[in-house]
Amino acid sequence: MSSGNEVAGTGRQAEEVFRLCGSEKTLIGQGLRAEVARGAIDSLAERVRGFFSDRQGGPRLVMGSLPFDRSRADYLFQPEAVAMGSRSEAGKAATLPDAVHCTIRPVPAPSAYRDAVAACLEMIAASAGDAEPLTKVVLSRSLELASSHAFDAGNLIRALGRDPSVTVFSTLLPAEADAPHPLLVGATPELLVSRKGAEVVSYPLAGSARRYGDPGADRRSAAVLEGSEKDRREHQAVVDAVFDALSPYCSELTAPDGTTLRPTASMWHLGTRIVGRLKDTETPVAELAGALHPTPAVCGLPRERAAGVIGQLEGYDRGFYAGAVGWADEKGDGEWYVSIRSARLAGRHATLYAGAGIVAGSDPAGETDETSAKFVALLSALGIDEHGRPLREHAA
Numbered sequence: 001m002s003s004g005n006e007v008a009g010t011g012r013q014a015e016e017v018f019r020l021c022g023s024e025k026t027l028i029g030q031g032l033r034a035e036v037a038r039g040a041i042d043s044l045a046e047r048v049r050g051f052f053s054d055r056q057g058g059p060r061l062v063m064g065s066l067p068f069d070r071s072r073a074d075y076l077f078q079p080e081a082v083a084m085g086s087r088s089e090a091g092k093a094a095t096l097p098d099a100v101h102c103t104i105r106p107v108p109a110p111s112a113y114r115d116a117v118a119a120c121l122e123m124i125a126a127s128a129g130d131a132e133p134l135t136k137v138v139l140s141r142s143l144e145l146a147s148s149h150a151f152d153a154g155n156l157i158r159a160l161g162r163d164p165s166v167t168v169f170s171t172l173l174p175a176e177a178d179a180p181h182p183l184l185v186g187a188t189p190e191l192l193v194s195r196k197g198a199e200v201v202s203y204p205l206a207g208s209a210r211r212y213g214d215p216g217a218d219r220r221s222a223a224v225l226e227g228s229e230k231d232r233r234e235h236q237a238v239v240d241a242v243f244d245a246l247s248p249y250c251s252e253l254t255a256p257d258g259t260t261l262r263p264t265a266s267m268w269h270l271g272t273r274i275v276g277r278l279k280d281t282e283t284p285v286a287e288l289a290g291a292l293h294p295t296p297a298v299c300g301l302p303r304e305r306a307a308g309v310i311g312q313l314e315g316y317d318r319g320f321y322a323g324a325v326g327w328a329d330e331k332g333d334g335e336w337y338v339s340i341r342s343a344r345l346a347g348r349h350a351t352l353y354a355g356a357g358i359v360a361g362s363d364p365a366g367e368t369d370e371t372s373a374k375f376v377a378l379l380s381a382l383g384i385d386e387h388g389r390p391l392r393e394h395a396a
């Protein structure tokens with residue numbers, strides 16, 4: 001099997017092909033040097049290892065994204081060059097694009113999403129007596145944007161970077177037919193897994209509430225989330241799944257701070273930072289990502305059954321949304337973030353995605369509102385509301 005393709009004559013030598021901008025550092029990939037042989041997640045670690053053993057030149061790391069569906073092909077590449085930037089630059093230069101002429105089509109319509117949540121709740125209830133009942137399904141919906149101008153990824157990245165609590169990312173997606181490569185751009189609060197030497201970290205989130213400009217309303221929203229039995233249950237299912245997936249690889253695995261509130265600029269979340277030490281430091285980050293993805297934070301429980309319900313009820317293809325975006329180096333270190341709060345940009349078209357975890361006790365209208373709240377980060381960085389109208393602060 002070939003370990004990948006040399007990318008010749010694409011004119012992408014100096015172009016930014018990847019950016020991952022966390023609180024401490026920004027990793028930038030410039031130019032597309034070679035693509036890693038594409039395949040499903042089960043062979044990811046082997047393909048990454050093969051890539052480095054077959055090729056000598058270029059930076060000793062690959063970057064890119066994994067799709068939501070474990071059986072579909074990922075897209076990883078080696079850049080021509082790697083640069084490190086700083087977060088403050090990103091925030092300072094923020095300018096908002098002119099997105100005044102933008103139409104938005106919700107897919108599915110919010111009413112159809114509510115119906116899907118109701119259907120999902122019936123499936124959860126009906127499975128209660130099964131040997132492995134369906135306990136959680138994350139259902140998402142999308143917004144299809146058509147703008148009068150091509151979407152400017154650089155502007156969007158800078159605007160998203162104003163929220164210091166998220167990791168802003170941008171990565172090239174595989175090219176389709178004769179069209180240029182689309183991009184996946186987003187601002188995720190959720191770490192799937194990182195590995196640095198023997199230390200492994202995962203920071204799952206589940207359980208969400210909208211934030212408000214009014215401090216009293218904002219505090220009340222957080223307090224309701226912290227006190228919600230439904231959200232605690234939804235969160236614990238994800239934490240248990242992360243422990244189950246990582247424990248075979250780790251000699252120690254703990255959640256030192258327990259479950260805490262994790263705010264972004266627009267959302268409150270319940271989060272649990274999980275830290276482990278590898279038994280065998282030869283275990284690469286790609287293998288850990290393969291063991292974890294997709295966690296019940298973006299899929300559900302049991303995993304296969306929930307993925308089947310998602311395919312049946314969502315009615316569209318998630319592609320690289322709710323997958324992972326990140327990098328892996330030759331030593332096996334790397335960082336992979338859950339690719340939520342994201343948009344696929346292709347010229348004048350963008351598709352935004354947001355999902356919510358459905359468990360017994362979920363309310364269809366409440367979950368629909370939660371997805372609307374999750375669109376706010378991307379929409380406000382684009383300067384528009386959910387109907388495509390310019391936000392008041394940016395309107396002429």
Ligand SMILES: C=C(O[C@@H]1C=C(C(=O)O)C=C[C@H]1O)C(=O)O
Binds near residue numbers: 208
């Ligand atoms: C699926 C998304 O978010 C996930 C779902 C959450 C929830 O259901 O509470 C919280 C954080 C994320 O793990 C999304 O933002 O699209």
